[in-house]
Amino acid sequence: MNQYKKIADELSRLGGTIQVVTDLDILETYAKDETSDLSAMPDILVRAETAQDVSLVLGYCNANNVPVIPRGAGTGVTGGAVPVMGGVVLSLEKMNRIIEIDRENMVAVAEPGAITRDIQEAAREQGLMYPPDPASLDSCSIGGNVAENAGGPRAVRYGTTKDYVLGLEFVLADGSIITTGGKIVKNATGYSLLGILIGSEGTLSVITKIFLRLVPAPPVAIDMLIPFPSIQDAADAVQAILIGKIIPATLEFMERDAIAMVSAHLGRETPFPDAGAHLLIQVDGNDDQAVLDSLERIARIAGVDPEAMLIAQSAAQRERLWKARRSIRESITVESPVFLAEDCVVPRSKIPAFLTELKAYLETRGLRSVMFGHAGDGNVHIDVLKGGMEYETWKAALPDLKREIYRRAIALGGTITGEHGIGFIRKDYLGLACSDAEIELFRRIKKAFDPKGILNPGKIF
Ligand SMILES: Cc1cc2nc3c(=O)[nH]c(=O)nc-3n(C[C@H](O)[C@H](O)[C@H](O)COP(=O)(O)OP(=O)(O)OC[C@H]3O[C@@H](n4cnc5c(N)ncnc54)[C@H](O)[C@@H]3O)c2cc1C
Numbered sequence: 201m202n203q204y205k206k207i208a209d210e211l212s213r214l215g216g217t218i219q220v221v222t223d224l225d226i227l228e229t230y231a232k233d234e235t236s237d238l239s240a241m242p243d244i245l246v247r248a249e250t251a252q253d254v255s256l257v258l259g260y261c262n263a264n265n266v267p268v269i270p271r272g273a274g275t276g277v278t279g280g281a282v283p284v285m286g287g288v289v290l291s292l293e294k295m296n297r298i299i300e301i302d303r304e305n306m307v308a309v310a311e312p313g314a315i316t317r318d319i320q321e322a323a324r325e326q327g328l329m330y331p332p333d334p335a336s337l338d339s340c341s342i343g344g345n346v347a348e349n350a351g352g353p354r355a356v357r358y359g360t361t362k363d364y365v366l367g368l369e370f371v372l373a374d375g376s377i378i379t380t381g382g383k384i385v386k387n388a389t390g391y392s393l394l395g396i397l398i399g400s401e402g403t404l405s406v407i408t409k410i411f412l413r414l415v416p417a418p419p420v421a422i423d424m425l426i427p428f429p430s431i432q433d434a435a436d437a438v439q440a441i442l443i444g445k446i447i448p449a450t451l452e453f454m455e456r457d458a459i460a461m462v463s464a465h466l467g468r469e470t471p472f473p474d475a476g477a478h479l480l481i482q483v484d485g486n487d488d489q490a491v492l493d494s495l496e497r498i499a500r501i502a503g504v505d506p507e508a509m510l511i512a513q514s515a516a517q518r519e520r521l522w523k524a525r526r527s528i529r530e531s532i533t534v535e536s537p538v539f540l541a542e543d544c545v546v547p548r549s550k551i552p553a554f555l556t557e558l559k560a561y562l563e564t565r566g567l568r569s570v571m572f573g574h575a576g577d578g579n580v581h582i583d584v585l586k587g588g589m590e591y592e593t594w595k596a597a598l599p600d601l602k603r604e605i606y607r608r609a610i611a612l613g614g615t616i617t618g619e620h621g622i623g624f625i626r627k628d629y630l631g632l633a634c635s636d637a638e639i640e641l642f643r644r645i646k647k648a649f650d651p652k653g654i655l656n657p658g659k660i661f
Contacts (some may be wrong), residue, residue: 204243207266211246214260216253219294221245225331230289233276234336235625237538239281242269242289249294250615251369251377251408251654257290258406258654259375267657268373268401272312272344275336277541278623280348280401284658290406292343298322299409307366307383312343316350319412322447329417331358333524334619335526339541349399352451353482353525356576358415360619362398367411370397373650382411385435395569397646401621402656404649418484420491422450423512427475431571432552433479437502438575439549441481444501446494450482452525455555459571462524465531470524471510479575480525503583528572529583534566535584540598542605546614548578554612556604565601579618599628606632622660632659 205222210518211219221227222244222505231239248254261268267287274281283289296313303326308319316330316337323330333352334340340350346368351360367381380393398403428434434453441448454462455477463470472478486492500508512518546554555571562569562584574579582605586594606616606629615633622630630639639661646653
């Protein structure tokens, strides 16, 4: 009997509410996430409905040395949920309940498969806000956000996922279920396991319940788009705004090529199409006047004529502005289905040097690139398109290309990823950013959580 046929049979007999799937057509839909040009077939798909299900599956797989790849919504862009070494994909998609919005304690409790946008909306109904806002929030899961320490445009003011996780229920490789933290804002009890588990990319445990800190929702938010002649001018404005003690909710930039590609994709001209860069700024606050005052100060500090910027006056206008920002990835995929997506982070002041020199370098290699991202926190997205290049030539060029991008970010005091994680596609480059001693410590932590190495093998290192 095929080894995995036997495993599927045994998993089906574990009990609980486990659903075991071996249908090849269905397995194929779990062979990919949103990483360009990467897929690998799972041997088995298991859908869990409870922490107990997860515990049963892990206990069995650990005893039988079967690799387990946790999967949320499969929107990851570094291959984290792709079963590159085969094994059981453990999907948390059915564990998607928002268990509670506790208004009194300003805490949300959710299962890992809950969609981030749904949590935001449930919080909003109670006058509260869950700030982390990855651009994928309509489809990504909160478990995946915790596993990747997802960020988003609002990170400049509100921080990333790690700043909102108060507690986790998680299942170790041997099946034991542990809860750390909870509805408490402070906790100095023992080691902070949260710090280790957030961003662990499914390699240390499977997260089955999440306690999230909420904050009061600011009643007013206004968005505006400001054009600049160049990335340098936009970055100077960002520095001036932040040094001027205004911390907008978002400070996003798009450079010329990103603006042009999105306009072409959406079939409409974006405002200020000839600009070298756009800043998309959102300011939020308690009342209209305070927010408008901040907008005026931003225009003054950035040295921009208020006539030369676009303030979204309505929800539809705001959606139009953000639609352009959120559609960049989609437009790249249409233009060049195979592309390299990097999300390096550098000290904010180094963004212009990093991007302009990198763009020039890519051009000398005949490569087209699109750059955009979070100007307020130094996390920049650099997407390099394969375009018409021969596939074999592209594949052969990738390792050197990645190394060069990372080398430049690190030389400027940055690192290789700000929010997308290492996953599969960056694991060979971890040593560029982390010392041998640090990676050795990672390995010892991994061993403590997952001694047999069954959880998401082939990821991070
Ligand atoms: C259009 C687009 C825009 C994006 N924008 C952003 C952005 O602005 N900011 C950002 O940070 N990311 C962004 N991403 C990347 C992606 O959406 C995030 O990494 C997200 O957190 C992944 O969540 P997921 O549920 O899809 O996880 P998956 O892709 O399913 O899994 C991601 C990783 O988490 C692990 N994992 C998932 N669930 C669990 C669990 N319950 N327990 C343990 N491990 C688990 C998996 O093993 C894998 O390693 C974007 C992606 C796309 C396609």
